Amino acid sequence: MRPARATRAGRTGHPFARYLIQRILTSLLLVVGVTLVTFTLTNLVPGDPVAAALGQHAAEDPAIVASFRAHYGVDQPLVVQYFTYLGNLVHGDLGESPTTHHPVLEDLQVAVPATLEIAIGAIVLSVIIGVVLGTLAAYRRGKVTDHVLRVVSLLGLSVPTFWLALVLYYVFFFKLHIAPGSGRLSAIYAAPPTVTGMTTVDALLAGQWDVFLDASAHLFLPVLVLTLYTVGLLTRFVRTAVLEILDMDYVRAARAKGLPGRTVVWSYVLRGASIPVLTIVGLAFGSLLSGTVLVESVFSWPGLGSYAFKAASNLDLPGIMGVGLVIGIIYLGTNLIVDLLYSVVDPRVRLA
């Protein structure tokens, strides 16, 4: 039996590697699907990008319009445009933004790390707080703590993000002067050399502690706003997942073994709840990204949300398609990571 298994493994590779390759290939196919959808939707928009980009006066001059169309390739039939777009994509060319006059790729290289910085900060903080609060609520089911946490998480879920962002900005910046103003860094600091595009990480990599502290202070409020919503969401889901696991035989068996309460919680209960919790964390990360549009505009954060807003209001089609593509890729990447984490936490997935 053993040699037979060895030859099979030799031919097709480790089952996990095979699974990984399969998932990555599927994701690539989905990316192509995303380009089709973003391209189609963007070109269905009623409105003339030429008029939007050139202004009324220039748009009345046929020569200017024709050269604009030729420059941005919009004089070709849609199908040709799509394949041109795809072909350029393969070379990393997402087109040129008529608004910023930069290649879209360059714009995104600035915007994506800025957004990821607050989104990752918020999801990490939310998972830590949400798991602790959700577990606490499940253990104190029906008691005062549970009811208080229910109200807190409902508040987090129902308070509008942009409103909260404005209120916090007003209170912490204008009134209390605790938080720094908008943007990613105070004016006295120069941005650290770009490695990841995330100011805090780059500052750390460059060993500039003062810049790191200033960047972290700027991160604080936007991350807080996004965290409150996500914590509300996660607390509810973790509570439900933990309650389900608390009913399992293996939790009773762990207690019957005389294990201390914290071992039962960490090794047995949370391990058991990890799969539903991972699922919801993946989804929460997606909704975080959509939440950043409003938060970014309040805090003048030069991220994906601000860029999308600008591109959409100017009918900047390459910009809009670029944002759509990037968000699609981030979603797919999140899904892929969540799927891989399933196999890390659950041997039944890993060894199946």
Add this chain to the structure above:
Amino acid sequence: MNSLTIENLTISVATSSGQREIVSGIDITLERGRIHGLAGESGSGKTMTALAVLNLLPERAQLTGSIRLAPRDTTLGDPTEIVGASKRVMGAIRGRRIAMVFQDPSTSLHPQLSIGQQLTDHVRHHLGLNKRDATARAVELLTRVRVPNPEGALKRYPHQFSGGQRQRIAIAVALACDPEVLLADEPTTALDVTVQAGVLQLLRELVDETNLTVLLVTHDLGVMSAVADEVTIMKAGRIVESGPRQRIFTAPEHEYTRALLAALPGSTVEEDADTLAQQLAAAAELPDDAERLDDTDFPDRSELPDAPGDGTPPSLSDADLPIGSSVLPGQADLPDVAGFPSRPGSHRAESSATLDISDGPDEERTHV
């Protein structure tokens, strides 16, 4: 010598219609080195009794009476009272002095934790062993319960074992800290009939070799007749009859015991399901239980499978071991009695709805 003494134990839970007694004033004495069988239909309170011994009942359940655990050696002092014991006292008893084996090893072992971790975490906690010593002990335990390739098994996960092996592992987990008392809650119900005998044989050997005290909870009188030394029959939270196995099975005093025995296949008493149901209802002391027995629907024995269903061929060690001889005529081989019809599911549904703790899906498991 007594190991565990249960006196006048009453368990009640708050329901919407007031306080309801699940177990009413029962007395059970477990003697050291003996297997004490606690039999009764689903919902009769036998699992609740076992959980009460470990103080693991849900918070809503109220306990009165006394459960005393005698010290290993009488010179070590007085028995420990379990009813109302503090968390600290229970922490030192659970898993260390009283251990439990649950009905279904596919749910009582954590699917995401390796066998090695589940076999060593409480050993390290209770006995203060380091990782290497605990692992060595785990290998020893797996060898003792006859799990093949113990070193390799430690790195594997529950789903990679057959049902019988999983239950052997669960028994090894329970025995890991060398407890004085083992509570076995339907330890063979979820297993294939061919595997049941091997697990029971193992229990018997452990008791004979280590002076372990076992409370064996089961609804299966066939299992009881095969391994128990003493037998207590429960019905609707009360003890109907108690005594040595020999006497209970040959000269039952109570009408209910007689009805249960008559329901065993191979019994000399010929009765169809209807008369049996009436008899059981007549023997019942609580009227609502009598009602519930009305829709008795015993499974057709011809439909019962005679081969294991989980696709793994039964190992010789599981299937071919001789089992403690039965005292009933026609009861000599255990597989023959595994189809002992269990009570209708309506009992369980009601008890689990009010309690959150059920005996587990006895009915379905037996006939899979």
